[in-house]
Amino acid sequence: MKRTIGTTALAASLLTASIGLPGIAHAAPTEARIDLRVLVVSDGGPATDAIAAELRTAGTPYTEVDLQAADRPTIDADFLADTVDGRPRARFQAVVLPNDNPFPSESDEMAALVDYERTYAIPQVDAYTYARPEVGLNYAAGSGYAGSVDGVQAEVTAAGKAGPFGYLDGAVPFEDNSPTVGESYAYLSTPAPDADFTPYVEATAPGGSTKGSLVGEYKHDGRRELVVTFVYNQYQQQFRLLARGIVEWMTGGVHLGASRNYFAVHVDDVLAADDRWDTVLKCTPGDVDCPEGEGTPDPIRMVPDDVDHATAWQRDRDFTLDFAYNAAGSVDTREENDGADPLTDSLVAARDEFRWINHTYTHAFLGCVQDTTVVPWKCATDADGETEWMSRNGIVDEIATNRVWGETNQLPLENDELVTGEHSGLWVLPQQPEDNPNLGPALADTGIEWLASDHSRDPAQRQVGSATTVSRYPMNVFYNAGREVEQVDEYNWIYTSRAQGGSGICEDNPDTTTCLPAPLDTTTGYDDYIVPLETRIALSHVLGNDPRPHFIHQSNLAEDRIAYPVLDGVLADYAGLFADDTPVVNLRMKDIGVELRRRDQWQSAVAAGDVEAHRIGDTVTVRAPEGTPITTTVPEGTLQDGTPHGDAYAGARSAWTDAGSDALTLTLPSAAEPETVPADPDAPEEATGTSPDTRVPEAVAEPEPIGPAADPVSVGPEVGAVPSGRER
Template identity: 50%
Template sequence: MSGLAAATLCAVAAVPLQAVVSQAATAGSGTTSPNIVAASPIKGTVAKASSVQATTFPGGDRIDLRVLVVTDGSSPVEAIRSELGTEGVPYTTIDLNNASRQQLTAAFLAGTAGTVPEAHFEAVVLPNNAPAQLSAAEIAALNAYEATYSVRQVDAYLYPGAAVGMNTPTFAGTLDGMTATITGDGKTKAFPYLNGNVPFENIDPTVSESYGYLGTPNPPTGTTFDPLVTMTIPGTTTQGVLAGVYSAGGRNELINTFAYNANQSQFLALGHGIITWATQGVHFGYDRNYFTVDVDDTFLPDAEWSQVGHCTPGDTICPAGTPDTTPSRMTPDDVSYQASWQSANNYKLTMLYNGGGSDDQVAASGSDPLLTAWQANKSAAFEWVNHTYSHEFLGCEQNLTTIPWSCQTDASGNIVWVPQSDITSQISQNVAWARAKGLPTDATELVTGEHSGLVTLPQQPVDNPNLGPGLTAQHIAWTGSDASREPNQRLVTGGTTLTVPRHPMNVYYNAATVSDEINEYNWVYTSTADGGSGICENNPTSTCISPLNPTTGYTDYIVPTETRIALSHIMANDPRPTYVHQSNLAEDRILYPVLNSILGQYRAEYANLAPVVEQTLAAEGQTLQQQSAWAAAVAAGTVSGYVQGSKVTISAPSGLYVPFTGPNGTENPGLLGGSLGATAFGSAYAGELSAYKKSPAGGFSLLLPGYSGL
């Protein structure tokens, strides 16, 4: 039930295909941030036992749970730094471009804790194996440190050669559209969550998006090279290395011979495994691949796009003479189809309901077959979320005679706001309606119509001052917001409710047919010369496209585009849900091709160890809250941890939820902090155990596999 202006804003905001929400990392000297089938045999391959399951850190030494990132600002090392921040792994940054940066010395890298040797970093990330900005003394200090404490090094991107146990590459060039393979050791030691094939992006065939070198191992005597990720060298049947571990002189380096940035799908797939390998599977942080789809306006009819007037009759002002269109509303057959689809795909949609739409139907015809269908298919809905009773706009009183709409003002020029009584009525009436109809709902969750009441720029620069108190009075803890306008969680002004930003999908609320979707998409994204609105020409975040084919444009362009955007969110540890509208499940049911594409591509790439994670609105809000609190605690320096032998010791403020990831077999201590009576830690995901664990005063300990009472 959003107006065209809102639909257009969402569409334009989503244009950058690689926009991924993540915690930004700050650069600077010494700065910190919180935050499938095995390849054919390759010369030099050495099979080893899994290093994910047990660390090789010296038993008596203390290894601090922090990563050292030495950056030259290049995209590969910055991508790894971004992944650390996204997952919540604490790190220290040394900026090689800063003349006054911290020098890499033995004293900086290690020291003592009492009488115990202490390594200050559990892993090291470099731009390459020997950055030119590091002195010979610094490289020597780093090498000695890594050998002494069994600390691993990641070389973000380099040209392969003898210095890292490889031959000169036999291929150098664009890797777009090619497919990488995870080797057997790759699956065991770093990427157990992947099925085995990692497609490299090829978004624009006219642009080189990925460049890399493909060569073969040739480790000198006394050294080994273990390929983890390979790719067939063009024109041959030989597997060339993209990522592999070179072990020499008591040190282990993960070398990468392909360039990437933080937003490319191949890095998003591999990034977590790089961290797993580097930290030996023991680190702060919590990573999940979230994907929840909210379907707004359930029980309401959604106004339909006019291809004649390029507007939405009933929602926006249309040119004179524009004929009315027929609003779209789901039918019982659509409910049955959804129930069957959900069962077949092991995935459930979240239905955001407006009870007033059903009551209007009953008043008009004496019954609502749609409600009856939902009541007969209760298992078809993952959850029901309050979307207000009649979808009333809960911000300022709107003046719809202007384009775009504007806020009504009184005689003194003050904005006229929707009163708190209307807000509380819309909430409570809808909760009561759901309970009366037998639809389960969490009364602490709410998404207002069009996210109204919250800031809506440019017309409404502040929250409705009646919204926060109204939500608090109704005990609303979580309310949805538009992530394309406000990507971060915040408190609603004047209340205790936290927002849950939601990603809009460019499958429009006012399009129930493929034809209308393509027509509106062309209107928004093409230039005036091509018959479009020209919005794309005047918006700095948008790019104009050539008009889509009216018959094939949905399948050929919109579906793959929305799939890439959704996967970029899923693979970025982003709990924010995606929202669409009930009209997309009606008539042509245009949402399903997108969902099939998203889930199909995801499940082809990811193993069952890492399923997509669906959450309720409350759980999404809590996850965002925990991510933010953890990032703030790390930035403030109030948390720390170390591993010593097979024991992890964590210091944290009381009540803080600490994200931690450990290998299978990690336990919570039992009696006297030992293994007697120990209990399993966390939940299994991606071949590891992880959890947000609430810290008691002073912190807590965890026992790694093989704990011996140290």
């Protein structure tokens, strides 16, 4: 199947014959212009919202019409098409509807859409609809299946792999994250007799042999519809896996915006030692969560064997970790051991195996001066009651001294990157509601352009002095745990009620944290519960076109090496889902920062209406304000000034392009001729009755977190954070 859109032979013949088009009295005999924008007609349901979210995240412009809004525009011929410079223009390259016909019976709006789609060969996505002959399928009742598909393993068909879902290996697993929550509902059915219907994704009903389509293409009477018969929200893995293909199908692989699957992991505190959780005291001796003088510190620090393991692990998985280092850890160790520090020797010998980031010299807190005589700590104040801050010179010394040590040991650094200890210097609630005013000037003094922030408390990219923040996802693998039993014990302390022996933190913060039904077994809870949950959360970020890095600590690579099962889970699950041409993209911090900055510039230009893009035949033209990078996705073989455009990914090519003051002009390959769907003159009139209601499970329609650590993946948005004290 050819996967690009444009003016079909049908539309071209209509135009050439000067037959009147919608809103056009006398069409010129010329090829139509198709604007690179999607029309999303929403009824407020989760499926259309999910597709809109995919377009928004990728940077693909769309216009949303809310059917529930009293002041919404009327979808008629003038809304859909007009002329520009005497050329017929289709305002939208694709149409997304909640179902195949969300309008009342005999609706003029649906008739206008049908006419528009036929005339300009515009594809239509039925975001979630009932299986029946009107969409090319037999009724699900009787011969098919209608019901829950929680835990079902769907498969991409041969046609799907050859078409819009070729970036997948084949398996499309449906989530089943809770035995008590209905998460997915579907209508499984086979193509109706004589219907030109091609299944792209199929599944077999639970506990039976009934097999039917979940996603397929229905061609009829000059139109093409992508028929989706399962319900989803934007966070569910099954949608995340198929979202790229839905967009590629509706745009024919020619659209603004781009989507890739990113995964980066920062390992903080390298060279230093991390304090250890005390399973008896239920706090961390030497840290601020333990009363002063309580317990005996027993720090966790990597050894040379851990370096060898990390090096071999990276090579086996073709993946690079980012090591954020504190040089004082090495200097102090040598002073205490007559110059010996085997860990540093091993790391320096293997320095080119890793990416390195300045994490300050001593891991000092760079915000307010902390008063740790109370728990939780508070900001110290002077005699006038003013907050006392780490000085500008103190911050500069922390950055510069660590940098000099790294350069002396020939670490492959990028000197404009910085991770401060505990992301300190930036605001942290409730104690420090503003940035240290000395932080920005100190960053400028030391040439820092990219500064890490904690996504759970400071997610938006922002400017701090000379630096732009790059938010990082905290993994719920604790900094103060080197052994599984410590991790599980602390996890139970945070995520169980007081009645079950926990701290009650989960009870006190129900909006961000869900209590466990019972404490985890300390011998099996890590592998059986924490690893699958953390794997799923991290993988959801990877599948969400989200480049932000995750962070753990050097303690998690030591002793029981508890980080690796989670990292292996993410990479192994990913490898089992995606084809070889769709690898994980593993960027360093500054490149992630650039990607996020470009997205922000692009989204601002799109929102302001300053981006204009269209296709005429095999030529794509994009204009954006000077200085705004342009993001595009196009088929293989597309040329820019005679050379291939962009980089290959997922069977397509995508790129950021700085066009300056000029328009970006791309020439599509000859193979990208649009597919013609001939109209059948003997076909009956299109059905204009509204589509039947479809079943939407409560968990899909009303997203909410269902597990500890604010699980965002299954049925709701990410609303939680790693509790205070879990990050160092």
